[in-house]
Amino acid sequence: MTTVDPTVRDLPAPPKGLPIIGRSLEYARDPVALFHKQWEAYGPVSPMSMVGGDPWVMLLGPDACEQAMRNADKAFANGPAWTFLVGPFFGRGLMFLDFEEHHLHRRIMQQAFTRDRLEGYVAPMHSAVSAGLSHWQDGDGFQAYWALKDLTLGIATETFMGGAEHTSSEEMDRVNQAFIACVQAAASIVRHDVPFTRWHRGMKGRRVLEEFVRGYLPARRANASDDLLSVLCHIESDTGERFSDDDVVNHMIFLMMAAHDTSTYTLSVMLEKLGQHPEWQGRCRAEALALAERVGNTPSLADLDGLESIDLVMKECLRMRPPVPVVLRKTVKDTVVLDTRIPAGTYCTVGLQYSHLMPELWTSPESFDPERFNAERREDRSHRYAWEPFGGGVHKCLGMFFAGAEVKAFMQRFLLDFEWHVDPSYVAPLNNHSLPFPKDGQPIDLRRR
Numbered sequence: 153m154t155t156v157d158p159t160v161r162d163l164p165a166p167p168k169g170l171p172i173i174g175r176s177l178e179y180a181r182d183p184v185a186l187f188h189k190q191w192e193a194y195g196p197v198s199p200m201s202m203v204g205g206d207p208w209v210m211l212l213g214p215d216a217c218e219q220a221m222r223n224a225d226k227a228f229a230n231g232p233a234w235t236f237l238v239g240p241f242f243g244r245g246l247m248f249l250d251f252e253e254h255h256l257h258r259r260i261m262q263q264a265f266t267r268d269r270l271e272g273y274v275a276p277m278h279s280a281v282s283a284g285l286s287h288w289q290d291g292d293g294f295q296a297y298w299a300l301k302d303l304t305l306g307i308a309t310e311t312f313m314g315g316a317e318h319t320s321s322e323e324m325d326r327v328n329q330a331f332i333a334c335v336q337a338a339a340s341i342v343r344h345d346v347p348f349t350r351w352h353r354g355m356k357g358r359r360v361l362e363e364f365v366r367g368y369l370p371a372r373r374a375n376a377s378d379d380l381l382s383v384l385c386h387i388e389s390d391t392g393e394r395f396s397d398d399d400v401v402n403h404m405i406f407l408m409m410a411a412h413d414t415s416t417y418t419l420s421v422m423l424e425k426l427g428q429h430p431e432w433q434g435r436c437r438a439e440a441l442a443l444a445e446r447v448g449n450t451p452s453l454a455d456l457d458g459l460e461s462i463d464l465v466m467k468e469c470l471r472m473r474p475p476v477p478v479v480l481r482k483t484v485k486d487t488v489v490l491d492t493r494i495p496a497g498t499y500c501t502v503g504l505q506y507s508h509l510m511p512e513l514w515t516s517p518e519s520f521d522p523e524r525f526n527a528e529r530r531e532d533r534s535h536r537y538a539w540e541p542f543g544g545g546v547h548k549c550l551g552m553f554f555a556g557a558e559v560k561a562f563m564q565r566f567l568l569d570f571e572w573h574v575d576p577s578y579v580a581p582l583n584n585h586s587l588p589f590p591k592d593g594q595p596i597d598l599r600r601r
């Protein structure tokens with residue numbers, strides 16, 4: 153006989169949403185408003201209705217998020233959840249794998265992100281940043297987001313593909329458009345390959361990306377070099393396992409997406425905030441100048457690590473506007489989160505961003521205050537899961553240190569070459585259909601120094 157724990161409740165019935173799309177439009181309009189509404193009505197575990205009418209919950213606050221991310225009872229799976237959203241485009245990337253298989257692939261892929269490897273990626277980052285910035289023009293209302301998107305694709309091409317030596321700039325534009333199509337496909341209401349839908353454009357994008365990566369495989373298999381594609385072709389786990397060609401293609405396409413949109417958005421928020429807070433821009437520039445005087449124009453990984461003010465600003469921007477505001481899971485068995493029973497087969501939106509904004513965890517969470525991360529205050533220590541822009545548990549971002557190096561390599565050079573201004577009353581109009589981005593291209597008033 154099964155015993156019923158009286159302290160555990162069933163999920164309440166979901167609030168009404170539109171048929172088929174549920175509350176996805178509400179999320180797309182303003183995710184933070186939806187988090188607040190769900191929290192106020194239900195607390196940390198709330199019923200939802202999203203695309204397709206499947207059972208769905210939202211987990212909010214550090215305790216509920218921690219439970220899903222630590223996944224002690226192995227009830228939460230990534231594959232079926234992310235596959236629903238963007239599986240045909242990025243499927244079989246590391247984030248889509250679960251349990252034993254994930255463990256095996258992660259052990260191999262970790263070899264591509266060791267400290268030594270990262271040190272090797274820093275030099276191509278510097279050259280891609282310099283090349284990219286040489287095209288940036290003075291002007292009021294310079295569209296920083298789109299320029300950053302090109303520049304970070306340049307960084308990915310240099311560090312991941314060793315410069316993609318056989319690809320013209322027109323072809324790289326096609327690759328960039330293919331990424332955008334794949335990421336945007338997440339928001340498609342029609343989730344089959346039907347002409348004129350976002351899904352269809354995503355499927356076409358995937359074919360472009362596969363062709364692009366596969367084209368470089370034979371050369372990288374034949375000769376080991378320092379770029380990530382070559383590393384993925386040659387690395388082994390400590391017990392000798394290696395990736396097949398299909399694994400390399402799937403991992404590369406996912407990695408380029410994971411690295412590209414997230415870093416672009418992080419940098420665009422940093423430009424917005426530093427443009428609105430000249431005192432912080434000045435402080436970061438002084439730090440960049442001091443480093444350049446000490447070591448020249450191509451600081452090492454350790455030098456970039458030492459950029460403390462830029463680090464504080466990056467952390468604060470990731471807190472206020474994380475590039476991945478939510479992660480997805482699907483339960484593969486019945487489980488209980490805090491005091492609520494969640495049946496097997498339930499999709500879960502884990503709202504990491506909400507914890508970043510809770511007044512219980514942060515002083516004046518709405519204000520830009522990078523000092524909250526300094527050694528004395530360390531507000532992020534208010535809870536293990538108070539600040540989790542890179543996720544947590546076994547799926548925690550593998551590119552976290554790569555992202556830190558990329559952001560700092562860019563900011564260091566940019567602060568030396570440019571100064572910029574953003575109206576303090578400016579609020580970025582975000583497109584939240586998939587990963588967030590500023591619909592207006594993030595205008596800044598830019599001047600070369």
Ligand code: HEM
Nearest residue numbers: 246247410411414476479541542543547549550551554555
């Ligand atoms: C600021 C930049 C970045 C942010 C905010 C970010 C955020 C995240 C988050 C939240 C996850 C967890 C997803 C989940 O739990 O389902 C994740 C996973 C991942 N990220 Fe990042 N990411 C960033 C940059 C990068 C970069 C630059 C790379 C690669 C060079 C990368 C590679 C990965 C990989 C491989 C995973 C999957 C890990 C796994 O499932 O084991 N990310 N990232």
